[in-house]
Structures are given as C-alpha cells and as structure tokens.
Amino acid sequence: MAIVGYVSRTEHFSAAHRLHSPHLSDAENLETFGKCNHPGGHGHNYVLEIIVRGPIDQKNGMIANIEDLKRWIKGAVLDHVDHRNLDKDIAYFATRPSTTENLAAFAWLRLAQVMPAGMLHKVIVWETPKNKVVFAGEGVTDSDIQECTV
Template identity: 55%
Template structure:
C-alpha cells in the first residue's frame, strides 16, 4: 500500500512574551531583547500540519481533509487564535512561548485527537523569515 503525506495549512494570530521563569529579568532581556517587552507582542502565525499514512484503496485518502481541518480547529485554532499564549494556555505558564515550544505544544495536542494516519510534521511560521519544524523527536 502506498504511503502518502497529507498537509493542511491554517493561519492564526496570537500574542506572547518571550520570558523564562528560570532566568532573571536581566537575563531574559539579554536573551530575548525586544521580544521580552513586559506587555508582549503579537504574530500572524502560519501552521502546516503533515500526516502520513497508507492510502486507503476505497476512499483514495490517507485521512479525510475535513477531519484534519476539524482536528486542527480543536487542537490549534480554538486554543490559540486571538489569545495571549502565556496567559491563556496553561502549558506556557512555566515555559517560554518560543516558536519551538509552540510547535511541540501543537504536536502534543494534535497527537491526542488524530483519528488515523500518523502525525509526521508541524511547520510553524512565526514570521515570513522564522520557521520551526517539529517531527515529534
């Protein structure tokens, strides 16, 4: 049976502040610079989710794209869109909301609810120039 990769992209907006509770205020400022501003800042994120799996010989699909869209809505969009990631998502209460940590959070959230197929990759565009790829490793 052929193995196929299926991808869907969504956009969302969210605010955050790069700040680690494990560091002093001076260390946070030195590491994160203007992204450590006490009132935070925002991004228009783009996220691409890639699943892989055997091509179903009857449906011709790895996973119905409608199901992937709904999983992304539940695990990502409803949770993160127009939110302050640090304040509104418990996962970020004790860790910095870097793009890397956001991608890991998305992976953990999606992995719990995908009906079939294997989560292969999260590609998170924080900006046009800053991109994180996470494969669950």
C-alpha cells in the same frame, strides 16, 4: 503493501506573547530575548502547517479525510491559540517560554491527543515569513502528551 503518502493542511492564526522564561532572571531574559521580552508583549500572524502520513486507502483514495484534519486542527489547536495571549491563556506556557519551538511542540502534543496514532508526521509553525520551526515529535513521551493542557 499499501502505498504511503503525505497530506498537508495550512492554517493561520494571530496570537500575542512575551518571550520570557521563568527559569531566567529578568536581566537574563532581556539579554536572551531582547525587544521580544518587552513586558507588554507583542503579536504575530502565525502560519501553522500540519503534515500527516499514512497509507493511501484503496477504497477512498485518501490518507486522511481533509474534513477530519480540519476539525482536529481547529479543536485541538486553533480554538485555543487564535486571538489569545499564549502566556496568559494557555497553561502549557506557564512553565516554559512561548517560543515558536514550544508552540510547535504544543501543537504536536495537542494533535497527538485527537488524531489516530502514527498519522501525525510534522508540525511546522512560521512566526514570520523568515522564521519557521519544524517539529516531528522526537523525544515526545506519553506523559508529555497527557500533561499538555490549555
């Protein structure tokens, strides 16, 4: 049996958003999201950490080639969110609020489309140095993956 390990890659990006749910009234949005519901939106310098899991290859000693991991993260996530308005530039957020929870799920769903099956272990998104979300793909279906568009 192969030895299993984990590899983590951390990236940074900047994006704007407005916390606003199409499923709530304007008053409910203001009550739920407070100043983060401001119509002009606001921005964050996010930190994105991707953790992959797998057997350590006996020939090359790697779980995943870092160059592949960098390419997957850039193409599936960063190229779409960096210096963008999440609410206006990404179709996924047209029907759901651009919370950090949904942003982590978005990153997972996008990466699941380009990475080998079973390799993606966790997605961690820091909105601020004090607030982060960990998403491990629980509850994700093939339909969710196919419907995740930018």
